[in-house]
Amino acid sequence: MTRQMAMMASALALVLGAPAALMTAAPVQAATAAPAGPPQGRGDYKVLNAVWAEFLAWRDAREGASVPDYTPQTIARQSRELNGLMARVQDMNVASFSRAEQADWLAVRSKMAQHMFWLQVSKPFSRDPGHYVDQMLYPPMTELPVSGAEKDRLVARLRLIPQLAEQGKRTLTEAAADYADLALYNLEHADGVGHNHPWRPVPPAGVIGWFDDMAARAKDKQPDLLPDIMAARSAALGFRDWLKAARPKMTAKAGVGEARFNWYLKNVKLLPYNADQLYVLGARESQRLWAIHALEEHRNRKLPPLLPAASKEEYERRRADTKAAITQWLKDEDIITIPDDIGPLYVNVPWIERPGGRNFWEEIQYRDASPDLFHATIPGHAFDGNMGKRDKHPIRSRIGDGVRAEGWGVYLEEASQKLGFMAGRPRVRELIDIFGIFRAVRVAGDIDLQLNRKGVKDVVAEWRQNTPMLDENVARVDAEIYLRRPPGYGIGYTVGMIEMQKLLADVRFQEGEKFELKRFHDRVMTIGRIPFSLIRYDMTGRDDEVKNFWRMDPLPPA
Known part of the structure; x- marks a missing residue:
């Protein structure tokens, strides 16, 4: 049996075992x-x-x-x-x-x-040189002028940057090649996405560009800050020059390797899968989504295409109308409880007119706002986060889990279709498919990066080849996030969705005709943002997964 056949057989065993396995996938850790x-x-x-x-x-x-x-x-x-x-x-x-x-x-x-x-x-x-570069990036984005305690904090952060740069030069003794290249890029180039960056018609050129931007603003609004700004800028320049000189010796691999990745999946993320099985699950989900996307495209072939909003005003009107429609639909269809005092819910993807054209997220959202509103606003991340703030549990209120957070958001995308919200938005169903495809191809990319099978450039190229409308900047920024965060964040979207669907299946099977979707969703919102395997154990009592977690494995050698 080939390795690929063995991987597929192992993954299929998750769902094709004894009849009970149709509702409860058996843990697969060896x-x-x-x-x-x-x-x-x-x-x-x-x-x-x-x-x-x-x-x-x-x-x-x-x-x-x-x-x-x-x-x-x-x-x-x-x-x-x-x-x-x-x-x-x-x-x-x-x-x-x-x-x-x-x-x-x-x-x-x-x-x-x-x-x-x-x-x-x-x-x-x-x-990772980026560990130091990241801490240089946000201080120069501060809006000026500042005063009082806010000014004191800004000055302290600016004065810390030279110390960070010098410490990085001393401690970066085993820097990885991909990490170094990403850090150099971010020092000198805008990332093309600008997550949480203030808007500029022409984005500043990386960390150094943001210091130039801040110096220009300070010259007019708060010149007493200029000495600290320029000292921080000089430190960033010095770190860049040092990094360029040291780069030829930075040849280490960025990923943690297969044994340690599998250790992390089991002992930290508490997932019942290893890397090989996740690879197959991600590939199968990619195939499934491309197949249903092909069917959806055929179904909608005679409909006019969805066009992006033509102006900021049109986009913001569409977005507000869609958010109100989703909120009312959730209430009318008894899908989840929306407290009257839920508070403000942030919305991603602002209106931006980029010189190089729209990025991936904007291509989707400017056509219809509902895909990311479900995932990131209501009842996705913003709603989920506000509900979490109500939790007073001494342990669970202080714990977050990426698979749980992203899995909930991705689950909502397809759930919105199955529950009928997209019935009158046929072309939007195609956009939801594309969202899902990008989530699914990340599984292989995340694993390949952590197992050192591929580098960032290779993964970016593969993602773009397999995801409609995906631009290089969004692909590169996402690859950087998943390589540089603790291992396994990139798998969390699709795998978390699978785990959320497993939980739904288990509870529905256990409760039978007494099952109520609204009560189930409300329970997920209040049980804590802990790993899905623990939510499943708490809610259903099934210990087929957690029984493998009681003993923590020794950390494998490098």
């Missing part, structure tokens, strides 16, 4: 011994909450330090401190906890494991 049960140590649930509070204080102190310290001595000390906290978490009588408390314990340990991985494997402070 094991050499029977899974361990929950630990039977000494600590109780009260102790878990205490250790969790200590961990949050430790994390916040490290991440909120006024002057970040990435020296080897500090990283070693932080690793020892974290290992001590993890040892205390392991020494708990989890077997005596309630089911929800056991899910909390696994969520806590997974977050600690994530930070351990960051310190010992990801190591952006020594591997």
